[in-house]
Amino acid sequence: MAILAKFEKQPADVQDFDIDYTEWLAGVGDTAPGPGGFALTVDAGLTLSASTLVAGVVKVWTSGGLTGKTYKITCTLTTTGNRVKQSEIKVRVKDY
Numbered sequence: 001m002a003i004l005a006k007f008e009k010q011p012a013d014v015q016d017f018d019i020d021y022t023e024w025l026a027g028v029g030d031t032a033p034g035p036g037g038f039a040l041t042v043d044a045g046l047t048l049s050a051s052t053l054v055a056g057v058v059k060v061w062t063s064g065g066l067t068g069k070t071y072k073i074t075c076t077l078t079t080t081g082n083r084v085k086q087s088e089i090k091v092r093v094k095d096y
Helices: 022-028
Strands: 003-009 014-020 038-042 046-054 057-064 070-078 084-093
Touching: 003 014, 014 084, 038 046, 038 057, 046 070, 057 070
Parallel strands: 003 084
Antiparallel strands: 014 057, 038 070, 046 057, 070 084
């Protein structure tokens, strides 16, 4: 699976990252489900603070992590038509 995006944060940052499914949903003619229609897995060491799904965009809030380490977040979205789309982003923790 290809990495959708790469982001950077500092260890003390609490940041949000978006996983945007709107273009894909339009292309397959399907819609995003309600708030519980996705699942996230996050590499150990990075803290998942919160997540939401609004209008086809999953917003992932993270904190923590060790300087120099890159963490993977995998999001699995199940549409109202029962299509499943899995995307990954990487978050590199870097102390500037």
